[in-house]
Amino acid sequence: MAIAAAQRTARTPADGAPDTVDTAAYQHAFDTAVAADERIEPRDWMPDAYRATLVRQIAQHAHSEIIGMQPEANWITRAPSLRRKAILMAKVQDEAGHGLYLYSAAETLGTSRDELLDKLHAGRQKYSSIFNYPTLTWADVGAIGWLVDGAAITNQVPLCRCSYGPYARAMVRICKEESFHQRQGYELLLALSKGTPEQHAMAQDAVNRWWWPSLMMFGPPDDESQHSAQSMEWKIKRHSNDELRRRFVDICVPQAESLGLTLPDPELRWNEEQGHHDFGPIDWTEFQEVLKGNGPCNEQRITQRRRAHDEGAWVREAAAAYAAKHTGDTGETGATRA
Amino acid sequence: MTATGPATVPVTAALALGDDALVLSHRLGEWAGHAPVLEEEVALANIALDLLGQARVLLSLAGDEDELAYLREERAFRNLQLVEQPNGDFAHTIARQLYFSTYQQLLYAELAAGTGPFAPLAAKAVKEVAYHRDHAELWTLRLGDGTETSHERMRLACDALWRFTGEMFQPVEGLDAGLPALEARWLESVTDVLGRAGLTVPEGPRTGAWSAGAGRQGLHTEPFGRMLAEMQHLHRSHPGASW
Numbered sequence: 001m002a003i004a005a006a007q008r009t010a011r012t013p014a015d016g017a018p019d020t021v022d023t024a025a026y027q028h029a030f031d032t033a034v035a036a037d038e039r040i041e042p043r044d045w046m047p048d049a050y051r052a053t054l055v056r057q058i059a060q061h062a063h064s065e066i067i068g069m070q071p072e073a074n075w076i077t078r079a080p081s082l083r084r085k086a087i088l089m090a091k092v093q094d095e096a097g098h099g100l101y102l103y104s105a106a107e108t109l110g111t112s113r114d115e116l117l118d119k120l121h122a123g124r125q126k127y128s129s130i131f132n133y134p135t136l137t138w139a140d141v142g143a144i145g146w147l148v149d150g151a152a153i154t155n156q157v158p159l160c161r162c163s164y165g166p167y168a169r170a171m172v173r174i175c176k177e178e179s180f181h182q183r184q185g186y187e188l189l190l191a192l193s194k195g196t197p198e199q200h201a202m203a204q205d206a207v208n209r210w211w212w213p214s215l216m217m218f219g220p221p222d223d224e225s226q227h228s229a230q231s232m233e234w235k236i237k238r239h240s241n242d243e244l245r246r247r248f249v250d251i252c253v254p255q256a257e258s259l260g261l262t263l264p265d266p267e268l269r270w271n272e273e274q275g276h277h278d279f280g281p282i283d284w285t286e287f288q289e290v291l292k293g294n295g296p297c298n299e300q301r302i303t304q305r306r307r308a309h310d311e312g313a314w315v316r317e318a319a320a321a322y323a324a325k326h327t328g329d330t331g332e333t334g335a336t337r338a
Numbered sequence: 339m340t341a342t343g344p345a346t347v348p349v350t351a352a353l354a355l356g357d358d359a360l361v362l363s364h365r366l367g368e369w370a371g372h373a374p375v376l377e378e379e380v381a382l383a384n385i386a387l388d389l390l391g392q393a394r395v396l397l398s399l400a401g402d403e404d405e406l407a408y409l410r411e412e413r414a415f416r417n418l419q420l421v422e423q424p425n426g427d428f429a430h431t432i433a434r435q436l437y438f439s440t441y442q443q444l445l446y447a448e449l450a451a452g453t454g455p456f457a458p459l460a461a462k463a464v465k466e467v468a469y470h471r472d473h474a475e476l477w478t479l480r481l482g483d484g485t486e487t488s489h490e491r492m493r494l495a496c497d498a499l500w501r502f503t504g505e506m507f508q509p510v511e512g513l514d515a516g517l518p519a520l521e522a523r524w525l526e527s528v529t530d531v532l533g534r535a536g537l538t539v540p541e542g543p544r545t546g547a548w549s550a551g552a553g554r555q556g557l558h559t560e561p562f563g564r565m566l567a568e569m570q571h572l573h574r575s576h577p578g579a580s581w
C-alpha cells in the first residue's frame with residue numbers, strides 16, 4: 001500500500017491523456033495499485049480495456065436493476081395484503097435506486113446514462129437473463145426475493161472489494177438492501193409454505209421454476225467463460241462462476257429445508273469429501289437460448305422498457321426546456337427527498 | 339364515553355380518508371416500471387408508500403385493514419372519485435396529485451393542530467404530504483412552462499380532472515374541519531401554482547351532474563370496479579388464508 005500510495009500522483013494525470021512516454025509508468029502504477037488492493041478512482045489513469053470492461057459490466061448490472069423491476073411490479077397491484085404490498089413497493093423502488101447508483105458509477109467512467117439506455121433499447125447491451133422469465137403467481141415474488149436476490153448477493157458481495165472505487169462503494173450500499181430483499185422473499189415463501197395446501201403448492205411451484213434459472217445467474221461454467229481471467233487479474237472479479245454457484249447452492253439447501261420446500265434436483269446431495277453439495281447438470285442450451293433472445297419474456301421486457309422511455313420523452317424534454325428557461329435551476333429531473 | 343376518555347373514532351371519516359390514501363397509492367403503484375425517468379420511479383413510489391402507510395393507520399382505526407381493503411364491495415368504498423381516476427399520461431397523474439395533495443396538506447394541517455382522533459396521524463402525515471405537494475407543484479411548473487406539447491397536455495389534464503375537485507369539500511360525518519375555509523385556501527393555492535405554470539384555472543363546474551360528494555357516498559366511476567377487481571382478486575381467491 002505504501003508504495004502504491006507514493007505513486008498515486010504518477011497515476012493521476014492532470015488532464016487529458018498522458019503522453020506515450022509516460023504510459024509505461026502509468027501502467028506500472030496502475031498494476032501496483034491493483035496488486036496492493038488499492039482502489040482505482042475516476043481521475044486515476046487506467047488501461048482502456050479496464051475502463052471498457054467496467055463500463056460493460058456496470059451497464060449490464062444497472063440495466064438488470066431496472067428491467068428487474070418489471071417482473072415484480074407485475075404483482076404490486078395484486079399483492080394479497082397491505083403489508084406485503086408495502087414491502088413489494090419498497091423493494092421495486094429500491095431496485096430503481098440501485099439503477100440510479102450504478103448509472104452514476106458508470107458516469108464516473110465517462111459514459112452517460114442516456115448513452116447506456118440507448119444501447120439497452122437498441123439491444124446492444126444486455127441485462128441479466130433471469131428477468132426474461134415470467135412471474136406467474138404471487139409466490140414468484142417470494143422466489144425472486146429468496147433465490148434471485150440471494151444469487152445476486154452471492155455474486156455481488158465480492159464486488160464490494162472490486163478494484164474500481166465508485167463501483168465498490170455502490171455495491172456496499174446495494175448489497176445491504178439486497179440482503180433485506182432476500183430475507184423478505186424467504187419470509188414470504190415461509191408464510192405460504194406454512195399456509196393452506198394451495199399456498200404451499202404455489203410456493204413449491206415457484207421454487208421449481210426459479211431454481212435452475214437462478215443457478216444460471218452465475219454465468220457459464222469456468223472453462224467457457226470469456227471474460228473471467230482478465231477480470232480476476234484486474235480484481236474486478238474475485239471468484240470464478242463455478243465457485244460462486246457452488247457457494248450459493250450450499251447456502252440454499254439448508255434454507256429450503258427450513259422453508260419446508262424441496263429443490264427440484266434429484267442429484268442434489270452433500271459431498272463429504274469436497275465439503276460442498278453436488279448438484280445435477282444445468283441445461284446450458286436453455287441458458288444460451290434465453291441469452292439469444294428466445295426466453296419467455298425477452299421481447300416483452302424490452303418492449304415495455306422502450307415504450308416507457310419513448311412515452312416519457314415529452315416529459316424529459318419539458319423538464320429540460322423548463323430548466324433552460326429558468327437560470328439557476330439545476331435541470332435535474334425528479335424531486336427525490338433529501 | 340367519559341369526558342376524559344379517549345375520543346371514539348368516527349368510522350365514516352376514517353374510511354373516507356383511509357380510502358383516499360389507499361386508492362391513490364394503488365394508482366401510483368401502477369406506474370412502477372413505466373415512469374418517464376428513473377428519478378420518477380423513485381419519487382412516485384415514495385409518494386405511494388407514504389399514502390399506503392397513511393391508509394393502513396386510518397383503516398386500522400376503522401377495523402381490520404385487510405378485510406376493509408380486500409373484502410368490501412365497490413359501493414362500500416368512501417374515497418373521492420378524483421383519486422380513483424386512471425393514471426392517464428404523466429400530466430394527468432401530476433394534475434391529480436396537485437389537486438389532491440393540496441387538499442390533503444390543508445386538511446391534515448388543520449387536523450394536526452386539533453385534538454381530535456386524527457391529530458396524531460395528521461401530525462406525521464402532514465410532513466409527507468408537504469413533499470407530495472412540492473413534487474406536484476414542481477412538475478406542474480415544468481410541464482406547464484416546458485414545451486408546447488407539455489403545456490397542452492398539462493392544460494388538458496387540469497381541465498379533465500377539474501370536475502372532480504368540488505367533492506373534496508363536501509361534509510364528511512365525523513370529520514371535524516372547516517371545509518368552506520379550506521376550499522377557499524385550496525382555490526387560492528391551486529390558482530397560484532397554475533398561474534406560475536402559465537396555465538389558466540379551468541372554467542367548468544367543479545362537480546359532475548351527479549350529486550356532489552358521490553364518492554363519499556359510495557358512488558364511483560366505471561374504472562374503479564376494474565381497479566378493485568385486480569386489487570382484490572388474489573386475496574379473495576384464498577378465503578381465510580394469511581399471507
Ligand SMILES: [Fe+2]
Pocket residue numbers: 065094095098174178
Ligand atoms: Fe437491486
Ligand SMILES: [Fe+2]
Pocket residue numbers: 095149177178181
Ligand atoms: Fe433486490
